[in-house]
Amino acid sequence: MSAPRRAAVWVALLLVVTTSVAAQGRIRIRVGTVVPKGSLWHETLQRMSQEWQKIVGARLDMTIYPSGQLGDESEMVRQARQGRIQAVGLSSVGLSRIDVGVSCLQVPMLLDSYQELDYVRDRVAPELERRIEANGFKVLHWADGGWVYTFAKQPARTPADLRRMKLYTSAGDAETERLYKDFGFNVVPLSLTDMVTALQTGMVEAFAMVPLFAQLQESFKLASNMTNVKWTPLVGGTVISLSAWNSLPDEHKPALLEAARQQ
Numbered sequence: 001m002s003a004p005r006r007a008a009v010w011v012a013l014l015l016v017v018t019t020s021v022a023a024q025g026r027i028r029i030r031v032g033t034v035v036p037k038g039s040l041w042h043e044t045l046q047r048m049s050q051e052w053q054k055i056v057g058a059r060l061d062m063t064i065y066p067s068g069q070l071g072d073e074s075e076m077v078r079q080a081r082q083g084r085i086q087a088v089g090l091s092s093v094g095l096s097r098i099d100v101g102v103s104c105l106q107v108p109m110l111l112d113s114y115q116e117l118d119y120v121r122d123r124v125a126p127e128l129e130r131r132i133e134a135n136g137f138k139v140l141h142w143a144d145g146g147w148v149y150t151f152a153k154q155p156a157r158t159p160a161d162l163r164r165m166k167l168y169t170s171a172g173d174a175e176t177e178r179l180y181k182d183f184g185f186n187v188v189p190l191s192l193t194d195m196v197t198a199l200q201t202g203m204v205e206a207f208a209m210v211p212l213f214a215q216l217q218e219s220f221k222l223a224s225n226m227t228n229v230k231w232t233p234l235v236g237g238t239v240i241s242l243s244a245w246n247s248l249p250d251e252h253k254p255a256l257l258e259a260a261r262q263q
Helices: 003-025 040-056 073-082 092-098 100-106 114-134 159-163 174-182 192-201 211-217 242-247 250-261
Strands: 027-033 060-065 087-091 137-152 166-170 186-190 206-209 232-241
Touching (some): 027 040, 073 087, 087 137, 100 174, 100 232, 114 137, 114 232, 137 159, 137 211, 137 250, 166 174, 166 192, 174 186
Parallel strands (some): 027 060, 166 186
C-alpha cells in the first residue's frame, strides 16, 4: 500500500473512532409538556434548557415538546418511565400520577392567594419530593400556572347551572372524578388533547382551566362564559426520570439543579 493511501486509511479510521466516541458521550434529554407553546411555563423550560446547555456543553442535546405533542400528561409519565422521553413538565394532575400526595395542593377553594400557596408548598415540598423520588423521578423545580376558573358554553351563575352541563375532567384522575360526582356533577373524563374536539362536538360543555391557557389553546372561543370564582391555583413542576438524572455528570448536578430552580 502506498504512503498516501495508508495516510488516507488512518485518517478515515481516526474520524470513525472520534465520531463514535462523540456519539457515545452525547446526552439526550427530551422534555414533554402539555403547556401551550409560547406560554410563560414553556418559556421557563426554554430558559432552563439554555442554562443546562451552558453547564454541560455540546454533549447535551435537549429538546422541548410543548402543546401536548407527545400526548397527555398520563401518557408522557408513562413514556418517561419507559425511557422514551427523559423529563416532563406537569400540572398537579400529572404529578399526582407519580404520587397522589401532590393533589393536596389542588383542593378546590382551599387557598385564596399565592402567599398561602407558597406557605403551604414550602412546607410540604420536601416530603412530596421524597415521595416522587421514591417513585422514580427527580423534581427539578415547582411552577405556578395561574388560577383555575370554570368556562362554559352557557352562563353558569350557580352550581345548579353547571350540574346541568357535561363537565370535562382529566382522564385517569379518579379522585377528582369521584369528587365531582359526589357533588352531583356530570363529568366526562377525557385526555386534555381531546378537549377542544369534545367542545366542538358537544361531548363537553364546560371545563376548568387557567384563562391564559384557555386563550392560547383557543378553547375559550367554544365556551366563552367564565365564572368569576377562583377554583384553585394551578400547581405544577418539571420532573426528570432518575435514570436520566443519573446519566448526567455528577460534577454538574448541583449547578443543573440550581439552574432549574432559578427559572
